[in-house]
Amino acid sequence: DAGVIQSPRHEVTEMGQEVTLRCKPISGHDYLFWYRQTMMRGLELLIYFNNNVPIDDSGMPEDRFSAKMPNASFSTLKIQPSEPRDSAVYFCASSPGTGRPGANVLTFGAGSRLTVL
Amino acid sequence: DQQVKQNSPSLSVQEGRISILNCDYTNSMFDYFLWYKKYPAEGPTFLISISSIKDKNEDGRFTVFLNKSAKHLSLHIVPSQPGDSAVYFCAASAESSGDKLTFGTGTRLAVRP
Numbered sequence: 388d389a390g391v392i393q394s395p396r397h398e399v400t401e402m403g404q405e406v407t408l409r410c411k412p413i414s415g416h417d418y419l420f421w422y423r424q425t426m427m428r429g430l431e432l433l434i435y436f437n438n439n440v441p442i443d444d445s446g447m448p449e450d451r452f453s454a455k456m457p458n459a460s461f462s463t464l465k466i467q468p469s470e471p472r473d474s475a476v477y478f479c480a481s482s483p484g485t486g487r488p489g490a491n492v493l494t495f496g497a498g499s500r501l502t503v504l
Numbered sequence: 505d506q507q508v509k510q511n512s513p514s515l516s517v518q519e520g521r522i523s524i525l526n527c528d529y530t531n532s533m534f535d536y537f538l539w540y541k542k543y544p545a546e547g548p549t550f551l552i553s554i555s556s557i558k559d560k561n562e563d564g565r566f567t568v569f570l571n572k573s574a575k576h577l578s579l580h581i582v583p584s585q586p587g588d589s590a591v592y593f594c595a596a597s598a599e600s601s602g603d604k605l606t607f608g609t610g611t612r613l614a615v616r617p
Binding site for chain 2: 391430431432435478480487488494495496498
């Protein structure tokens, strides 16, 4: 398995533009997570899905952020409009559906580094 | 509010010596703890975990200690190797409340040859 695949790896955009980050989880994994890494807050959970259904989106910072999972092999995180404070590394992770989600090992993608000018 | 805290942003250790990375938490409902390691330009990878019913878990050179009364856990690496140089994240979850992983801010470990 190629692991969790994220694209793009790097994105530089101007304030006000729409940004779409993409993720392909590991086949057979039932959970998909979107995290954001910043120096001040570390890794913050934005949203997670179970079997393509959003379970908890309480970490989504504002209405400018939205996430979808139209099928088991694809998810997007969209920011519209983007702002400089959204600059961060965004990680997608997936985990198996067995056992507790909080105790399952997450497999992370390599991340998408977003810079909003 | 940061429920999982790693108060040392960085740590430097000589090769062959022990590295001790610390993590404190405030939520007494946390009952499962994990450590992840992250190299530059890569995603975090799982290292070791511990359930709240234990106070120690060992895997090769890595040992995690849990002190529930102090709401503190630590990761010991013995002996430290240059390849251990990375950012280490502590994470915790509570089955009774959402069961989602909450991460700390990370500690950057540098192992000097």
